[in-house]
Amino acid sequence: MTPPATAAAASVAVAEELLALRDFQPFEAYGTRFLYMVPSAGIFRMDEVGCAVLDALADGPRRADELLAALGARFGTERVSETIEELTEIRAVGGPDAPKDEAPNDLPPADFPLNTLVVNVTNKCNLACTYCYEYGEDKIVDTQYGKQPKFMSEETAEESIDFLLAQSGSQPSAHCTFFGGETLLNFPLLQKTVAYARRRAAEEGKRITFSLTTNATLLKPEIIRWLADNDIGVTVSIDGPKPVQDGLRVFHNGRGTYDVVLPKIRELIETHRSRPIGARVTLTQKHLNVLEIYRHLTEEIGFFEVGLAPVTTQDHRDYAITPESKDSMLEQFEVLAREWLDHALRDEHHGFTNVTDTIEEIHKGVSKAYGCGAGLGLLGVATDGEVALCHRFAGSEEHTIGSVSGGIDREKQEKFLVDHHIAEKTDCHRCWARPICSGGCYHEAHVQYGDSSHANLHYCTWVRSWTHTCLEIYGALAEKNPKFLERFDA
DSSP states (O other), X not given: XXXXXXXXXXXHHHHHOEEEEOSEEEEEETTEEEEEETTTOOEEEOOHHHHHHHHHTTTSOEEHHHHHHHHHHHHOHHHHHHHHHHHHHTTSEEOTTSOOOOOOXXXXXXXXXXXXXXXXXXXXOSBOOTTOTTTSTTOXXXXXXXXXXXXXXXXXXXXXXXXXXXXXXXXXXXXXXXXXXXXXXXXXXXXXXXXXXXXXXXXXXXXEEEEEEEOSTTOOHHHHHHHHHTTOEEEEEOOSSHHHHHHHOBBTTSOBOHHHHHHHXXXXXXXXXXXXXXXXEXXXXXXXXXXXXXXXXXXXXXXXEEEEEEXXXXXXXXXXXXXXXXXXHHHHHHHHHHHHHHHHHTTOOOOBHHHHHHHHHHHTTOOOSSSSSBTTTEEEEOTTSEEESSGGGTTOGGGEEEETTTEEOHHHHHHHHHHTXXXXXXXXXXXXXXXXXXXXXXXXXXXXXXXXXXXXXXXXXXXXXXXXXXXXXXXXXXXXXXXXGGGGOO
């Protein structure tokens, strides 16, 4: 037990301690105030006393005894003292000279399991989308005259599956995503690979799941039936109504694709009932009517969910989204976000996955050291079997870290993980949204800045605004329908 004199001295020291606000983002929902803590990503609901303490510190540091004197008559000194201790414990307040909380500079273990392998079964495509990161003006891999074969071989596909199962470690399941080019150009390989993967997974006592992305132009009844029978998740790349779709997503002769894909997509949605069918939209300067695009894809065509992403390109391209247009895009995103909330409050589904994905990360307390799982839990395989950081880098020698036949080059992987860690992105260290963003997409950074480790500074304001909107939505659900959030626990 502390001697009385010492205890008294300690009490005086605490009382005289100077306190200041630390690193958090406040937000509010239905009159309740919350704190989003950085970098821990914890969320705390504030009571009246906690709010009063934070408000008292808003104008600058104050001593603990001053706070007790100012607030004690209103709330009671004991309660105020306990609240200050609690706020100190969660690091919402602390000494003004205390070092800023940073994400731990720890690298993942060398045996970190692979969760998802994106297998590029072909680098050919039957479309000529102007903005395509793989075939457009900003491509980083020569898919026309490069060394990679146009189509992946059966041997390489089987090696890819063996690689996935081996690198998944002790996990009971793994996921394989087929990609391209246009994936269905190599449909016979998909059939053989899925059968092989199921057999090999059973031998290993594991489960393997599948998905693919397609532009839908090559869908046929027999392909659709195979996708349904084999429980293959399908994402369709489509940009919106006919004028939007035909503006940039065209065949090599310039002909639009909308009239070709529409009946095929409707048959896919009608037939493939085992998995919800989603759409992936690329937004460009030429087509930014987000609300029209979303409503057409969900209400008129029938997609279960839709994700929208700004085009990856350099600023001088005519389809690059201007700063002013980014503001308009965000406003429309927020309209859909509020719709999403209205549905969630009624326990109803809303297909805007941009909200769903962010809410899930907030709920799980995700605090990222990396922008995504690329190079770690997710890898991409080029048609020749070379393993890259992700599918967008497949075929790029600069971003290759091994092969499906030879395994992962751990030295190259470790260098990537060191160089791309949030600790190395000094531009991000003062941003409250870094637990969710962590600098953003590596491929986007490479296209924009020529360096995959660079933070995507051109989207900082956008990301912070969007994350704050999603925090408010999360707070609203926590107050009015917390049970809805349980679906994100799995």
